[in-house]
Amino acid sequence: MLDFDDIKLAHTRIRPFIHETPILKSESLNNLSGAELFFKCENFQKTGAFKARGATNAVLSLSKDAINSGVATHSSGNHGAALAWAAATSNMRARIIVPENTKQVKKDAIVNYGGEIIECASNLKSREETLQQLVKDTGAYFVPPYDDEQVISGQGTAALEILEQVEDVDIAIIPVGGGGLLAGCLLGFSEDKVTTYGVEPEGADDAYRSLQTGERIPEHNPNTICDGLRTTLGSLNFPIIQNLVKDILLVTDDEVVRAMYLLWTRLKIIIEPSCAVPLAGLLRNKDLFSGKRVAIILSGGNVDLTQLPFH
Amino acid sequence: MLDFDDIKLAHTRIRPFIHETPILKSESLNNLSGAELFFKCENFQKTGAFKARGATNAVLSLSKDAINSGVATHSSGNHGAALAWAAATSNMRARIIVPENTKQVKKDAIVNYGGEIIECASNLKSREETLQQLVKDTGAYFVPPYDDEQVISGQGTAALEILEQVEDVDIAIIPVGGGGLLAGCLLGFSEDKVTTYGVEPEGADDAYRSLQTGERIPEHNPNTICDGLRTTLGSLNFPIIQNLVKDILLVTDDEVVRAMYLLWTRLKIIIEPSCAVPLAGLLRNKDLFSGKRVAIILSGGNVDLTQLPFH
Numbered sequence: 001m002l003d004f005d006d007i008k009l010a011h012t013r014i015r016p017f018i019h020e021t022p023i024l025k026s027e028s029l030n031n032l033s034g035a036e037l038f039f040k041c042e043n044f045q046k047t048g049a050f051k052a053r054g055a056t057n058a059v060l061s062l063s064k065d066a067i068n069s070g071v072a073t074h075s076s077g078n079h080g081a082a083l084a085w086a087a088a089t090s091n092m093r094a095r096i097i098v099p100e101n102t103k104q105v106k107k108d109a110i111v112n113y114g115g116e117i118i119e120c121a122s123n124l125k126s127r128e129e130t131l132q133q134l135v136k137d138t139g140a141y142f143v144p145p146y147d148d149e150q151v152i153s154g155q156g157t158a159a160l161e162i163l164e165q166v167e168d169v170d171i172a173i174i175p176v177g178g179g180g181l182l183a184g185c186l187l188g189f190s191e192d193k194v195t196t197y198g199v200e201p202e203g204a205d206d207a208y209r210s211l212q213t214g215e216r217i218p219e220h221n222p223n224t225i226c227d228g229l230r231t232t233l234g235s236l237n238f239p240i241i242q243n244l245v246k247d248i249l250l251v252t253d254d255e256v257v258r259a260m261y262l263l264w265t266r267l268k269i270i271i272e273p274s275c276a277v278p279l280a281g282l283l284r285n286k287d288l289f290s291g292k293r294v295a296i297i298l299s300g301g302n303v304d305l306t307q308l309p310f311h
Numbered sequence: 312m313l314d315f316d317d318i319k320l321a322h323t324r325i326r327p328f329i330h331e332t333p334i335l336k337s338e339s340l341n342n343l344s345g346a347e348l349f350f351k352c353e354n355f356q357k358t359g360a361f362k363a364r365g366a367t368n369a370v371l372s373l374s375k376d377a378i379n380s381g382v383a384t385h386s387s388g389n390h391g392a393a394l395a396w397a398a399a400t401s402n403m404r405a406r407i408i409v410p411e412n413t414k415q416v417k418k419d420a421i422v423n424y425g426g427e428i429i430e431c432a433s434n435l436k437s438r439e440e441t442l443q444q445l446v447k448d449t450g451a452y453f454v455p456p457y458d459d460e461q462v463i464s465g466q467g468t469a470a471l472e473i474l475e476q477v478e479d480v481d482i483a484i485i486p487v488g489g490g491g492l493l494a495g496c497l498l499g500f501s502e503d504k505v506t507t508y509g510v511e512p513e514g515a516d517d518a519y520r521s522l523q524t525g526e527r528i529p530e531h532n533p534n535t536i537c538d539g540l541r542t543t544l545g546s547l548n549f550p551i552i553q554n555l556v557k558d559i560l561l562v563t564d565d566e567v568v569r570a571m572y573l574l575w576t577r578l579k580i581i582i583e584p585s586c587a588v589p590l591a592g593l594l595r596n597k598d599l600f601s602g603k604r605v606a607i608i609l610s611g612g613n614v615d616l617t618q619l620p621f622h
Contacts, residue, residue, distance in 0.1 A: 022333070043579045261616065268354045268581045268612035301579035305572065305621040 002149055002240065007156035007188040014056040014154060017089055021045050021158075023165050026266045033282055035289040038166045039263075040158060043271050043301025047113065050158055050181055050299050051082035051145075057154030058143045059086040067092055069139035074120075074127050076102040076110075077228065078300050079145040084115025095140055097130050105304070146178030147234030156184025162295045163192055170292040172196045173278035175299055176207045176248065177229035179237030185297070186244035194295070197288075198241065198248045199281035201226045201256060207233045207241065208248040225253045225309060228274035228300065251280040257309045259283060263298070264310075270301045273309065313460055313551065318467035318499040325367040325465060328400055332356050332469075334476045337577045344593055346600040349477045350574075351469060354582050354612025358424065361469055361492055361610050362393035362456075368465030369454040370397040378403055380450035385431075385438050387413040387421075388539065389611050390456040395426025406451055408441050416615070457489030458545030467495025473606045474503055481603040483507045484589035486610055487518045487559065488540035490548030496608070497555035505606070508599075509552065509559045510592035512537045512567060518544045518552065519559040536564045536620060539585035539611065560592040567591050568620045574609070575621075581612045584620065 024039045042050035059071060070093030073083050080096040087094035094115045098107060099122035107117050120130035135142055144151065158181070162169060172189060174182045176198040186196055200207050203224035210216045216238045222230035233241070241248075251259075260276035263269070275298040282289050282296070335350045353361040370382060381404030384394050391407040398405035405426045409418060410433035418428050431441035446453055455462065469492065473480060483500060485493045487509040497507055511518050514535035521527045527549045533541035544552075552559075562570075571587035574580070586609040593600050593607070 048579060264581055264616060268359060270575055270579045270581060305575060305619065308616065308619065310616040 002152060002187055004187055004191050006149070006153040007160060007184060010057045010150070010153035011157040011160050013060050014053060014157060017046075017056050017086075018052055019045055020161055023162070024267055024269070028266050029262065032262070033289065034286055035282065035292050035294045038162070038169070038293065038295045039267065040162050040295060040297045041269065042158060042297060042299050043269060043275065045300075047078065047082045047085045048300055048302045049078035049082060050155055050297070051078040052085060053157050054146075054151035054154035054180060054184070055079065055082040055086035055143065056089070058148065058150040059083070059090050059092065061150045062141055066141040069141060070094060071143050072097065072131065072134055072138070072140035073143050073145065074098070074131055075145050076106050078302060080115065081109045081113055081302075083143055084110045085113035088114030093140070095134060095138065097127060097134065099127070103304070109302075146180030146231065147236050149236060152180050152184045152236060152240070154184065155181045156188035158297055159185035159188025163189070166293070166295060168293055169194050169295045171289060172295040172297070173282060174198055174297050175226075175229060175274050175277040176200045176233070176241075177204070177274065178231040179207060179233045179241055181297065181299060182245065183237040183240040186240055190244060195246045196244070197246050197281065199277045200248055200250055201229055201277060202250045202252050204229050205250055208250055210238060211242060211245070211248050214242075225256060226274040226277060228272055229277065249281040249285055251277055251284055255280040255284060261310060269298075270303055271298045272300045272303050275299045313463060313498055315498055315501050317460070317464040318471060318495060321368045321461070321464035322468040322471050324371050325364060325468060328357075328367050329363055330356055331472055334473070335578055335580070339577050340573065340590075343573070344600065345597055346593065346603050346605045349473070349480070349604065349606045350578065351473050351606060351608045352580065353469060353608060353610050354580060354586065356611075358389065358393045358396045359611055359613045360389035360393060361466055361608070362389040363396060364468050365457075365462035365465035365491060365495070366390065366393040366397035366454065367400070369459065369461040370394070370401050370403065372461045373452060377452040380452060381405060382454050383408065383442065383445055383449070383451035384454050384456065385409070385442055386456050387417050389613060391426065392420045392424055392613075394454055395421045395424040399425030404451070406445060406449065408438060408445065410438070414615070420613075457491030457542065458547050460547060463491050463495045463547060463551070465495065466492045467499035469608055470496035470499025474500070477604070477606060479604055480505050480606045482600060483606040483608070484593060485509055485608050486537075486540060486585050486588040487511045487544070488515070488585065489542040490518060490544045490552055492608065492610060493556065494548040494551040497551055501555060506557045507555070508557050508592065510588045511559055511561055512540055512588060513561045513563050515540050516561055519561055521549060522553060522556070522559050525553075536567060537585040537588060539583055540588065560596055562588055562591040562595055566595060570594060572621060580609075581614055582609045583611045583614050586610045
């Protein structure tokens with residue numbers, strides 16, 4: 001079972017390779033929320049998302065054999081780009097499986113970071129088969145997007161940085177998709193008594209339902225603007241979250257877009273819809289956070305600028 | 312005649328009230344440009360633009376009589392908002408004249424900072440008459456957007472901060488509209504031998520033409536996406552620029568949009584089209600900047616997110 005020391009070890013390991021991302025503050029958002037907000041800007045992280053942390057930790061934890069064979073994953077998004085970049089930083093091959101209908105700009109990002117694209121049909125069966133065949137043929141080491149101890153430990157280093165950068169954090173709010181960032185940060189905060197909430201879109205509320213029922217419920221039909229949060233909660237991630245999270249809050253897509261607009265216009269930074277979920281959760285539940293010092297992780301900044309939700 | 316000491320004095324005066332804005336760097340933009348770039352992020356300045364510097368310096372330089380009567384200006388954009396904010400910070404009234412067709416969101420910004428809106432017809436004659444009448448009736452002190460010694464001195468403090476934040480700056484690149492930021496920064500850099508370029512859109516090239524002919528040529532028909540740069544070069548600004556600038560470079564609107572897209576996607580920050588002009592000028596004239604340490608001022612971040620130029 002993972003614990004605080006795994007996060008600490010991951011931090012020592014990845015620190016020379018990643019950015020210590022800045023904390024931003026906003027007087028007007030403090031006034032609006034009634035809390036003192038500290039935004040941890042992982043949109044400024046290497047590859048534009050916190051995923052660089054987990055990918056780097058996974059790559060740096062490999063055995064010598066694995067290093068020679070390279071790594072592989074399935075992800076057309078931030079994890080795929082992050083693994084391509086992390087592997088290239090260690091002079092390793094990274095093979096990234098993406099659905100054949102993936103946008104060219106996303107494929108270009110993976111290739112620009114040094115990854116090799118392998119296309120599969122746009123369904124789960126083809127993805128699994130392509131991955132299995134690839135691992136069999138090449139010996140590549142599979143680095144899952146979130147359901148993985150090294151990945152979880154890497155993502156948790158964001159919590160340790162927050163503790164170094166902000167004094168007396170009362171509460172942290174973190175978005176939940178597969179649960180890698182939330183599980184890792186819960187462990188990272190576990191020795192400092194930071195009350196930690198997860199927040200999920202109502203259209204992909206598997207973590208919420210899993211927590212309510214006590215059983216992990218897969219997300220079969222996600223329907224949300226938050227493309228980074230459409231995944232199913234991981235099996236390693238769930239017990240950590242179950243054990244340590246204060247609560248999972250829900251938000252609507254409308255609330256997400258309003259929070260995203262606030263973050264863009266007040267902080268003047270580019271963040272993904274998924275990153276607006278924590279602020280949306282806070283604004284919907286102001287009484288939980290009133291007068292507190294609240295850390296909010298802005299998880300990434302890779303947005304299609306031609307498809308923005310502002311009208 | 313203004314000199315370096317005016318900028319120094321302005322810095323001492325306004326420093327407690329404004330942000331020391333951060334410098335951002337980008338490996339990928341360094342690779343693309345062949346230079347080492349230091350982005351001075353005035354989009355993170357109070358009110359979202361460098362204009363807070365000049366407005367604060369103007370307000371803090373007023374006599375006691377003027378303080379009681381308040382200040383006034385004509386500007387629906389960053390200067391209007393900045394003056395409203397600066398006046399409120401000193402517990403003064405600010406009356407801001409805006410054309411009657413000004414967007415509600417811009418008027419809201421001025422009012423939220425504590426300014427009072429006065430509408431005029433959307434032409435130069437009505438604006439001038441409204442201002443004259445207002446000054447006559449109220450005794451308000453007129454703070455011009457750029458053609459003013461205190462405003463120029465305030466804007467120049469951005470250069471002093473760059474010199475404190477970045478070692479061994481070789482070159483600075485600055486956008487030119489009315490010329491307040493460029494003239495102020497030229498004075499701010501004047502004791503450190505920083506080669507300084509201005510950059511202008513081809514559709515509003517009055518500074519370029521004025522420098523070529525040696526006579527200030529007003530801009531009657533600006534046609535550019537850079538809404539912050541459609542103004543005419545000021546009469547106080549021109550001789551300073553003529554005396555100290557290395558050159559004025561020109562860029563097309565297409566080049567501006569490409570540079571803006573690069574800045575949004577690589578730096579993950581929100582900047583106005585006007586702010587992309589210096590990077591566009593660099594990318595069009597790479598040989599001038601190759602291998603140099605180049606400071607680029609990103610002048611503001613107040614963008615209408617429903618009207619972006621990305622397709």
